[in-house]
Amino acid sequence: MRNYQQYSTSIKVYYSLGVEKTMIDKTIREQIPYSTSKAWKSYADKPVIGLEFEKDLPKNLKELEVLYHPAVKIPKDVFVACMQLVILLSNVIGKQQFQKTIRNNKDQFINFIEQYSEIFSCDTFAQILNISTKTLYNWKQQVKFKCEASALLKCVKRHPNQATIHEVQIIKERLTNTDFGHWGIHSIWAQAFKEGVTNLSKQAWYHYNKLLVFRKYSKKGRKPPNADPLRAEKMNQIWHADITVFKTLDGIKHYIYTVMDNYSRYILSWRIERIVSAKIRLETIQEAIQNAFNGQSFSDLQLVTDGGPENDNQTLKSFMNLNHASIHHDIALRTIQQSNSMMEAFYHITKYRCLYLQKIRDYDHLFNVFQDWILEYNYKKPHHALGIYTPAEILNGSNKHEKYDGRMNQAGIERRAFNKNANCTAKCH
Known part of the structure; x- marks a missing residue:
């Protein structure tokens, strides 16, 4: 019985396309009977099932021939x-x-x-x-096509939603202003928005700063919280108290005591002392109560502190027992699952946006610098958690959940109309 030789499908395809001399070595071609190769070449004229899939192969036939030529190996x-x-x-x-x-x-x-x-x-x-x-x-x-009518050099008619040059210039001026060098981008945007200088969203400011790098900032990882953060629904519902240490150039350590309202982020009282003391801690709490309630009665106030010796002591326990109907004390991560992170965040910002930027000589210098910082923090610098408002404005009744969609949408309509009518000569659209 005669044995028939079997051939690769690719060889048959090369013959049917007429590129066998380029794609198949001569020694192999000589082994194929003439009648067999002739039959393969005639496939294109026969109704062979699946032959239509070969139609894309000849498209780049010249490139294939050049690519597989020995001279370009x-x-x-x-x-x-x-x-x-x-x-x-x-x-x-x-x-x-x-x-x-x-x-x-x-x-x-x-x-x-x-x-x-x-x-x-x-x-x-x-x-x-x-x-x-x-x-x-x-x-x-x-x-x-570099569009001169665009801060991003993108055609304003093809991309009419982009900010105008004037709007981007405002972002640049504010973010590069050394007077606001210690403010975050949110606070700078909020102040400009509140003044009516910009109608762009906060996200737009971050976007254009990222593209045009007016101000550099580093991304940092964030540890996920162990529990839902404490969030008050009204003023004087939750307070936070803590201390931090700061060493002046004369080598002396100073302890900064503060009490903060959770809802408004307002600093209700503060002291700078050279010792850690339960007595001083209690005095700052009493001062905060006086500043917040001015002698009026109050109830259900939650005070959150860490477990430091200035907070977890008999002095504070006695005060809480005497005023149990008005105020109760929780120790972070002990009596409640949440941490005292709101207070810790305040100290972090205070040090890296204020204290560490100056060479603070001694107690008097530290007192003056911190006093100015509290005035700026409470009354001038919009807080990232309060929309466009400062802690003092929330304290006085402003709504931190206020929305500005209408103002931004109207500005977007005007911006698109302005960009579409820009005097642009580039023919990129």
Whole structure:
């Protein structure tokens, strides 16, 4: 019985496409009977099932012939290695980070693509970089046509929702103002919004600062809370008390006592002393009660402290027992699950936005600096948890949950109309 030779499907495809001399080695071609190869070549004229899937193969026939020509073997290997390197970098760095890097350096990539536009199409580059052709086209428009009517140099008619140059200039002026160098971006935005200087959202300020880098800031990780944070529903429902230590240039340690209202973040009382004392702690609490209630009766006030010796002692226990109907004391992470983080956050901001920025010589210097800081904190600097308001404004009845969607939406309508009517001569739209 005669044994028939079996051949790879790829060999049959090469013969049917007429590229056998380029794709198949001569020694193999000589082993194939003429009648067999002739039958393969005639596949295109016969109703062979599945032959239609071959229709895409001839599209780049010339490129295939050049790529697999022996004379370009080394360049072909280099090209393959480069493509493998691109894939490797994308996998190692991560697709999102890889694309972010390309986006941040799109000018260089677009200029490179333009340089080799006769060799590679935008579609090819988009496939290599694993991004959409539409995205690549938009980048190309942004790089080729710098719109002078836009702070981002993006066509204002194609992108009418972007902030105007005037609006971005306000962001720049405020964020680079040294008088607000110790304020966070939220506080600066809130002050500008409250003054009517800007109608952009807080998120827009962060967005444009990220793109144009008016002010640098580092991202920090955040430890997830062990329990839901304490949040009061009204004034004088929950108070926080704590102390922190600060050493002046004369080498002396000073202990800063403060009492804060949870709802408004208002500092109700403060003292700076050289010792840790239960007596001083109690005096600051009594002072806060006087400042908040002015001799009037009150009830159900929750005081939260940590378990430090100035807080967990017989002096405070006796006071709480005498006033149990008015105030009760909870120790963070002991009698309640929550921490005293609100007070700790205040001290962190106080030190890194104020005290550490100055060379504080002694007690008197520290007292004056801290006194000015409390005035600024309570009355001037909008708090990130209070919308556009300061603690004092919340204390006086302002609504920290107030919404400004109407004002921002109207500003957005006017901004789009302004951008669409911009006097732009670039023909990128």
